[in-house]
Amino acid sequence: MLDQIADVGRDVQRGGYSRHAYAAPELELRHWFVEQAVRRGLNVETDQNGNLWAWWGERGDDALVTGSHLDSVPGGGAFDGPLGVTSSLQAVDLLQAKGFTPNRPFAVAVFAEEEGGRFGVACLGSRLLSGAIDKDKALGLKDPDGVTLAEAMRAAGYDPDRVGKDEKALRRIGQFVELHVEQGRGLAVPVGVASSILAHGRWRFTFSGEGNHAGATLIEDRRDPMIPASHLVLAARKAARGGARATVGRIVPNPGGTNVIASTVDVWLDARDVDDARTRAMVAEISDAAGKAAREEGCELRIAEESYGGTVHFDAALRDDIAQALGGVPALPTGAGHDAGILAAHVPTAMVFVRNPTGVSHAPEEFAEQADVDEGVRALATTIEHLAS
Structure with missing residues (x-):
C-alpha cells in the first residue's frame, strides 16, 4: 500500500x-x-x-x-x-x-x-x-x-x-x-x-541586531545576530550530555541575502531528555549561553516556547x-x-x-x-x- x-x-x-x-x-x-x-x-x-x-x-x-x-x-x-x-x-x-x-x-x-x-x-x-x-x-x-x-x-x-x-x-x-x-x-x-x-519541546530563539552591508561594514562595527545564533548551535551540542538530545534544525535569517548582515535571525531548538527536570535544565543552560553571546555582540534575544510535552x-x-x-x-x-x-x-x-x-x-x-x-x-x-x- x-x-x-x-x-x-x-x-x-x-x-x-x-x-x-x-x-x-x-x-x-x-x-x-x-x-x-x-x-x-x-x-x-x-x-x-x-x-x-x-x-x-x-x-x-x-x-x-x-x-x-x-x-x-x-x-x-x-x-x-x-x-x-x-x-x-x-x-x-x-x-x-x-x-x-x-x-x-x-x-x-x-x-x-x-x-x-x-x-x-x-x-x-x-x-x-x-x-x-x-x-x-x-x-x-x-x-x-x-x-x-x-x-x-x-x-x-x-x-x-x-x-x-x-x-x-x-x-x-x-x-x-x-x-x-x-x-x-x-x-x-x-x-x-x-x-x-x-520529555521534549521546541523553542524559538529570535536574535535581533542591525542589518547592514556585508562589504561596507567593518567587523568591529557590526551587531550581527548570526554570531550569537551560531553560539546557540554549539551550546546545544555541548549541553546534550548523558543521553540527552538537543538539535537546531532550522535557522531563518532576515532578510537572507548573501551580501547582507541579517537584522534578525530565528533559530528553532528541539530539546529532549529522560524527564522534565533534566530537559528544562538543559534548555536553561543553552538559553544562558545564547543570551551571553547576544549581549557580547550587542544583540537582543527573545525566547518563546512553542510546544512542550513531559515524559x-x-x-x-x-x-x-x-x-x-x-x-x-x-x-x-x-x-x-x-x-x-x-x-x-x-x-x-x-x-x-x-x-x-x-x-x-x-x-x-x-x-x-x-x-x-x-x-x-x-x-x-x-x-x-x-x-x-
Missing part, C-alpha cells in the same frame, strides 16, 4: 517527501485514505479538528482505536506515519479475511499535522482534540509563507470555527494503539512495544498485555513524539514498533524491511483481535 502513495508529495529539492497539513499532497493522501477505508466497508468521518476516523461497524464509546498520521517533516521518509495507517488498513484486511468482527467499537484514525512540519507544533490534531493546546493559539499559528492554520483549514474546506477540545471524540477512545516504524536502532527483532517517550509512560497494563499477546516482544523507550503520547494523558495508549535496520528517520533514507513490515501488520492484527474480542 505504501507503493500506492509513493509518488505523492515527493520533494525534488530535499529528497524524500514533504506532505504538510492541508497542503495539496496531504489532502491527496486524505482522499486516498477515505477511498481505501470505504473499500473495506468502513464508515469515514472528519472530526472538528480535521482528524479522520474510519469506523468498522457502529461508532461508540470505549472504542479500540488504531492509526497514525499521513503528514511528514520537510524531506521526510516514506514510513514515518503512513506505515501506521497502511498497516492498520491491512490488519483490517487480515481480520476480515478470517471472518473476525470486533465486539466493541473500532476505528482507524488519521491525525492531522503530527509532525508540525507546516505550523511548527507537533501532534496538533491530537493536541486540539484533547485540549492540550489553546484553540486560538493554534488557529493563529503561521506557516513559513505567513498562512495561518485557520486560513489553511478554510481553504481546504474545513471549518476553523469548530476547532477545539472535543470531549465527544475523546470519550469514544477506550484504548489507542499506534503502530510506527522505530526511529532508532533499539530493536533487534522485527516488532516491539513502547515503554515511554522522552510519557505508556499504560503499563496495556503495554504488557500486548507484549504478551505478541509472544513476549521487548519494550523500549523512544525519543520521538507521537499522537499516542498526547492521548496518553487521557486514555490508555500503547505503541507497536517495527524494526528500523539503519535507525535513520526524518530523512529520505528511512527504511524498514518488507518482512518486518509484514510482521508488523500481523502483530497489529493480533493486537486488534485480542483487544476487541
Whole structure:
C-alpha cells in the first residue's frame, strides 16, 4: 500500500517527501485514505479538528482505536506515519479475511499535522482534540509563507470555527494503539512495544541586531545576530550530555541575502531528555549561553516556547498485555513524539514498533524491511483481535 502513495508529495529539492497539513499532497493522501477505508466497508468521518476516523461497524464509546498520521517533516521518509495507517488498513484486511468482527467499537484514525512540519507544533490534531493546546493559539499559528492554520483549514474546506477540545471524540477512545516504524536502532527483532517517550519541546530563539552591508561594514562595527545564533548551535551540542538530545534544525535569517548582515535571525531548538527536570535544565543552560553571546555582540534575544510535552509512560497494563499477546516482544523507550503520547494523558495508549535496520528517520533514507513490515501488520492484527474480542 505504501507503493500506492509513493509518488505523492515527493520533494525534488530535499529528497524524500514533504506532505504538510492541508497542503495539496496531504489532502491527496486524505482522499486516498477515505477511498481505501470505504473499500473495506468502513464508515469515514472528519472530526472538528480535521482528524479522520474510519469506523468498522457502529461508532461508540470505549472504542479500540488504531492509526497514525499521513503528514511528514520537510524531506521526510516514506514510513514515518503512513506505515501506521497502511498497516492498520491491512490488519483490517487480515481480520476480515478470517471472518473476525470486533465486539466493541473500532476505528482507524488519521491525525492531522503530527509532525508540525507546516505550523511548527507537533501532534496538533491530537493536541486540539484533547485540549492540550489553546484553540486560538493554534488557529493563529503561521506557516513559513505567513498562512495561518485557520486560513489553511478554510481553504481546504474545513471549518476553523469548530476547532477545539472535543470531549465527544475523546470519550469514544477506550484504548489507542499506534503502530510506527522505530526511529532508532533499539530493536533487534522485527516488532516491539513502547515503554515511554522522552520529555521534549521546541523553542524559538529570535536574535535581533542591525542589518547592514556585508562589504561596507567593518567587523568591529557590526551587531550581527548570526554570531550569537551560531553560539546557540554549539551550546546545544555541548549541553546534550548523558543521553540527552538537543538539535537546531532550522535557522531563518532576515532578510537572507548573501551580501547582507541579517537584522534578525530565528533559530528553532528541539530539546529532549529522560524527564522534565533534566530537559528544562538543559534548555536553561543553552538559553544562558545564547543570551551571553547576544549581549557580547550587542544583540537582543527573545525566547518563546512553542510546544512542550513531559515524559510519557505508556499504560503499563496495556503495554504488557500486548507484549504478551505478541509472544513476549521487548519494550523500549523512544525519543520521538507521537499522537499516542498526547492521548496518553487521557486514555490508555500503547505503541507497536517495527524494526528500523539503519535507525535513520526524518530523512529520505528511512527504511524498514518488507518482512518486518509484514510482521508488523500481523502483530497489529493480533493486537486488534485480542483487544476487541
